Structure formats: structure tokens, C-alpha cells
Amino acid sequence: MKKTGIIIITSLLLAVSCGQNNQKETAETYYQTHQVQLSDRTLQTEYSAAISGVQTVEIRPQISGMITDILIEEGQSVTKDQVLFIIDQTPYKAAYEIAVANVKSAEAALSTAQLVLESNQDLYEQDVVSEFDLMTAKNDLVEAEAKLALCKAEEVRASNNLSYTEVRSPVNGVASMIPYRVGALVSSSIAQPLVTVSDDSRVYAYFSMAENQMLDLIQQYESLDNAMKQMPAVDLIMSNGSLYEHKGKINAISGTISETTGAVSIRAVFPNRQHLLRNGGSGTVVIPVERKGCIVIPQTATYELQDRVFVYKVIDGKASSTEIHVSPQNNGTEYIVERGLEVGDIIIAEGAGLIKEGTVIKTKETSAQEAE
Numbered sequence: 001m002k003k004t005g006i007i008i009i010t011s012l013l014l015a016v017s018c019g020q021n022n023q024k025e026t027a028e029t030y031y032q033t034h035q036v037q038l039s040d041r042t043l044q045t046e047y048s049a050a051i052s053g054v055q056t057v058e059i060r061p062q063i064s065g066m067i068t069d070i071l072i073e074e075g076q077s078v079t080k081d082q083v084l085f086i087i088d089q090t091p092y093k094a095a096y097e098i099a100v101a102n103v104k105s106a107e108a109a110l111s112t113a114q115l116v117l118e119s120n121q122d123l124y125e126q127d128v129v130s131e132f133d134l135m136t137a138k139n140d141l142v143e144a145e146a147k148l149a150l151c152k153a154e155e156v157r158a159s160n161n162l163s164y165t166e167v168r169s170p171v172n173g174v175a176s177m178i179p180y181r182v183g184a185l186v187s188s189s190i191a192q193p194l195v196t197v198s199d200d201s202r203v204y205a206y207f208s209m210a211e212n213q214m215l216d217l218i219q220q221y222e223s224l225d226n227a228m229k230q231m232p233a234v235d236l237i238m239s240n241g242s243l244y245e246h247k248g249k250i251n252a253i254s255g256t257i258s259e260t261t262g263a264v265s266i267r268a269v270f271p272n273r274q275h276l277l278r279n280g281g282s283g284t285v286v287i288p289v290e291r292k293g294c295i296v297i298p299q300t301a302t303y304e305l306q307d308r309v310f311v312y313k314v315i316d317g318k319a320s321s322t323e324i325h326v327s328p329q330n331n332g333t334e335y336i337v338e339r340g341l342e343v344g345d346i347i348i349a350e351g352a353g354l355i356k357e358g359t360v361i362k363t364k365e366t367s368a369q370e371a372e
Helices: 002-027 090-125 131-164 211-221 224-230
Strands: 030-035 038-059 065-070 083-087 166-168 173-175 195-210 235-238 249-253 263-271 282-298 302-305 308-315 318-326 334-339 346-348 362-364
Touching (some): 090 131, 195 211
Antiparallel strands (some): 030 346, 038 282, 083 166, 195 263, 235 282, 308 318, 318 334
């Protein structure tokens, strides 16, 4: 009986020991790794933008008077030289007619002065009139010429003023809301324009870029001019969150950096044939940034500590924390590493935040190509 009991106890101990060994084998953790290699990436960076028509004109009258007719509707498309408003023409027509009459009177006076001078010249040669009379006739002619010139200038001004009673659009575009109605008294000094016309057949998207990002672009394309010429087309996300169907092009970059914001102003132009985008609107410009031959790692391989980014290198089979510097531009799933890693380094690909310094790493190695 004793021998039987000893055998049973020994068997139980062996079973327990084997079970513990099996649990240890089951509990072993394998870490997925990533071998650092060079690759190419196209990242997208978003910038808040203000939308403006390529030309926006506030239209004010050039003369004073009462509005007698409004010939457009609010929000209507208008063409260059189209008449938008009529200002009371009665006083300006009268002034023009008076100016025309004054010109005719001055022309008659000039003709008379010429005849008198010619007559006095003949009489002077015959010693009938004195030299004083001759000089007086010459002066009268000069005065008549000056008066005619003055009357013609008044005629031109009166004609212009009469033409200004028809307020025309200087550009093609779309009319804004109209704050005035028929009967309103207006002048060139009114605070609010009669109407604002915006040419939005194309629109500008104005946005700002940080100085360091601008320097990256210049270094990438070797010059500011090359950057504008060679940069790829940009996208626009409209204020409702949808992607605008037409691509745009950056066509202007400020030559100075704002002292208050430290940013550079940039302008992109987009076609707007359907007039979907409106002057005064907003959106988000999306700029693709191409990086060639760079080190790219998954964001899951990193952890942050006090605004610093770290990864765990696998060195001699153990985890070694290493600080890295990454580009601020990323696609949300990957980082481009500027400093801290070299081609061929092995890093923990997932769960870096759960690992401790010196942890023994048993790996299921995955190259960067396999990860892709």
C-alpha cells in the first residue's frame, strides 16, 4: 500500500510539473519586428484656406443723385459694361446741354475774333487803325481760343457726368446683395457700395504655411520658382467636408514671412465654372508632399514621452529605447524618421508602449517589404 501511494504521488507531481512547463511554453510572447529600409512616400498636408474670387469689385457711383432704376437682381450673373443702376439723369442732361450751347457760343466768338483781327491787320497796313487796336484784336482772339477750350472741357465733364448716371459693372461676375433701393440718395462717398461684383470663374484659396515647411519645400525643389512650377496639383476640401472635383495649382508664394505669425502666405487657384465656390467662403487645401529614399516606420512602433518620440531597437536580443525625430507631416499611420534610425536597424513593430527597457525579445521577424 505504501509503495502504491508513493507511485501515485510521484505521478501527480510529474503531471503538475509537465502542466507548468506547458503553460510556460504557451505564455511565451513573440514580438513582431520591423527592419528599417528606405522607401518613397507621398504625404498629404492640410491647410485652412479662405476663398476669394479672382477679382472682387465694390461698385460705387461717381456722381451724386437719386437712384431711379435698379436693373439687376441680387445674386445675378453680370457681364462687363452691363448697366446695373440708373441715377437721376435730369440735372446732368441739363448740364450737358448747357455745356454744348456754351461751346457753340465760344466757337462763334472765336470766329468773330478771327475776323476782327484779319480786318485790323489790313487796316493797320493802311494806317487806318493804330498798333494798339491791332494788339487788342490779337488778345481778343487768344481770349476767345481760351474760352472755347474751357467750354469744351466743361462739355467733356458734363458728358462724363451724364454717362456716370448709368452705373456699369467693370468686370464679369456675380452680384452681391444690394443694400439700396429706388429713391435712395447716393454719392461717391457712401459707406456701403451699391453692389459688389465678384469674378468667380476662377477662385483663389489663400492659406499660410509654417516657415520650416516652406524651407523644406525650397530645399526639395532647389528654389522658390521651381517649387511653384514643379509642385503637383493640390486638392480642396470644401466647408461641407466633400472633396472639390477640380484640382488647383499653387500660383503665388509670398516673399516675406509674417512677423506676427511666422508663416508664409500662399495662394492656389482653382477653376470654378459651375460657380460652386463663392467669394468669402472657406475650405481646406490639401498639398501632396513627395519624399523619396526616406525611412518610414509604422506609428504603432513608437511611443511618446514628454512630447518626444521613442522606439525600441532590438540589440543583442533585448529591447533598447531610442529617441527618434520624425517629420511633422504624416499620413496618420506612418512616420517619416529624420534622425535616430539607420537602414538595417530592427525595431519592435507593435506595442512599443507595453515593453520595458531590457526586455528579452523573441521575434517573428518581418521585413519592411513584408509589412507593406
